[in-house]
Amino acid sequence: MLISELQNKNLLIWGLGKEGLALTEFIKANVKYQNLYLYNDSEISQSALKIYHGKDIEELLNKVDVIIRSPGVSIYKDEIIQAKARGVKVTSSSDIFLSEMLKNHPQTTVIGVTGSKGKSTTSSLLYHALQFLGKDVALGGNIGRPLIELLQEKHDYVVCELSSYQCSDLSVSPKIVLFTNLFPEHIDWHRSHENYYCDKVHLVAHQQVGDVCFVNDKCEKLKKYCSAYSLPYQYYNKKEGFAEMDNVLCENGKPLLHIEETKLQGYHNLDNMAGVLSVIKYLGLDTNKAVESFKTFNGLPHRLQKVGEKNGILFINDSISTAPETAMAALKSFDVPLGIFLGGYDRAQDYHELAEFINQDDKVKVVITLFQTGRRVAQTLKEVLKRKDIVVLEETDFEQAVKKMYEELQKVGGKMALFSPAAPSYDSFKSFEARGDEFIRLFNKL
Numbered sequence: 001m002l003i004s005e006l007q008n009k010n011l012l013i014w015g016l017g018k019e020g021l022a023l024t025e026f027i028k029a030n031v032k033y034q035n036l037y038l039y040n041d042s043e044i045s046q047s048a049l050k051i052y053h054g055k056d057i058e059e060l061l062n063k064v065d066v067i068i069r070s071p072g073v074s075i076y077k078d079e080i081i082q083a084k085a086r087g088v089k090v091t092s093s094s095d096i097f098l099s100e101m102l103k104n105h106p107q108t109t110v111i112g113v114t115g116s117k118g119k120s121t122t123s124s125l126l127y128h129a130l131q132f133l134g135k136d137v138a139l140g141g142n143i144g145r146p147l148i149e150l151l152q153e154k155h156d157y158v159v160c161e162l163s164s165y166q167c168s169d170l171s172v173s174p175k176i177v178l179f180t181n182l183f184p185e186h187i188d189w190h191r192s193h194e195n196y197y198c199d200k201v202h203l204v205a206h207q208q209v210g211d212v213c214f215v216n217d218k219c220e221k222l223k224k225y226c227s228a229y230s231l232p233y234q235y236y237n238k239k240e241g242f243a244e245m246d247n248v249l250c251e252n253g254k255p256l257l258h259i260e261e262t263k264l265q266g267y268h269n270l271d272n273m274a275g276v277l278s279v280i281k282y283l284g285l286d287t288n289k290a291v292e293s294f295k296t297f298n299g300l301p302h303r304l305q306k307v308g309e310k311n312g313i314l315f316i317n318d319s320i321s322t323a324p325e326t327a328m329a330a331l332k333s334f335d336v337p338l339g340i341f342l343g344g345y346d347r348a349q350d351y352h353e354l355a356e357f358i359n360q361d362d363k364v365k366v367v368i369t370l371f372q373t374g375r376r377v378a379q380t381l382k383e384v385l386k387r388k389d390i391v392v393l394e395e396t397d398f399e400q401a402v403k404k405m406y407e408e409l410q411k412v413g414g415k416m417a418l419f420s421p422a423a424p425s426y427d428s429f430k431s432f433e434a435r436g437d438e439f440i441r442l443f444n445k446l
Contacts, residue, residue, distance in 0.1 A: 015070025022146035071165035115180025132293035168199035244270035265304035266333035302436035318420035319436030324354035327422035338416035339366030343374035344423030372427035
C-alpha cells in the first residue's frame, strides 16, 4: 500500500513495539489522515500518546478504514479476518516501505532476505560485504532499523531481513530475494505449519519479470514450496556456483574459505555465505573482496556465541536455536565431547529426528532437558537412544541445570556445554535474547 492511499483515511496502528512507534512518528509527519488510532494488545505506558488496549479493539474496528498491523499481529486473528470482511484494508509497515520503494525510489536496490533460520546472520553478512565493497547500504526490517525510517533516505542498497509475519500478506515483492531454508516454526502465529510455509515463500509472490530469487538447493522443503510460483529461480549450494562442500566454501568446486578463517562458529554459516556471494555476483560486484569481508565479520549474539571457559569446558550460547533443525546444525559444528541443553516453548515440533541424530552422534555425552518441552524431549530421547554412554537428565530449574551440566561434563571428560534449545523461549522468557542473557549470567555464577 502506498502512502497516498492512506491520505484522508481513518487509520489504526495495531502494535506499538519498536516498529509501531516508528510508524506512528512517520505517519504523523507525512500523512494527512482524518483520525489516527493507536492500539496495543496489552496496556503500555506512553504519556504522550492516547493508546487503546484490550477490548477497545471491538469499538475501533468500526471506526477505521485501514489497519496497519505490526509483525506480531497475526493475519489469522479473528478481528483481522472480520475487519477484512467488512472492507477494512489491512497492511503493514513492511508493505508500505516496499510499495514506496518500488514506485518512488527505483534507484535503490532492495534485497529481501528470509528463511526459518540464518536470516539475521545472512542479512548482516550481506550488509557487511556491501559496506566492505564501498557501497552506500542500509540494513532494516527484522534486524537493524525499522524500514519505515529509511523511506526518506537515499541508499544504493537496502538489505531487508523479513520474518514470516512480515512476508505473509505483502502486496509487493523485493526485486532481489534470498531464501536460506524452510522448516516448521511459529505455529502459534500461523495456525498451522502449512500456513507458515506458504506465508514464508509469499515474499516472492509479486516478483516481476527481471526480478530474481536465490534459493538454497540443499533445502528440499524450500524448493517444494517455492515451486508454487513459476519464477526463474537461481540456486546456490550447488556444485556449479557458490556452495558449501565438505565444510569449505567453494566456487565451482574450488575452495575459497574455511570457517576457521572467520570469527564465526558453525559450518552452516558457509551456506549463508554461498547465498550472499550469489547475490554479490548477480550485482556485478567483486566476489573475491566479499570473501575477504567475511573474515572481518563479527558474529551476532546468541548464535553459537562463545560465552567462556571453566576448567577446560567451553560454554556456547546458541539461544537463537528454536527448532530441532538448528540444534542439529549446532551439533554438526563441533567435534569435541559435549553436552547439550534442550527444551523451551511447545510449538508442536517433532523431536524424533533430533533424537535419532543424537543417538548417532558419539560426541554427545550429556543431554539436559528444560522448560515446557523438556519432558517430551526427554521421553523421545529415551525411546530412541540405544547408546549406554549418554546421560539424559530432566531439570526444572535453569540455574540447577547449568550447574548439573558442568558437573556431569567433568565426570565424562566433556569439553563443551552447548545451549541450543531447539525450541522457542516464550514459555519462560520474552525473547531468545533474554534467554541467552540468562544463560550467560548463570555461566558467570558458576
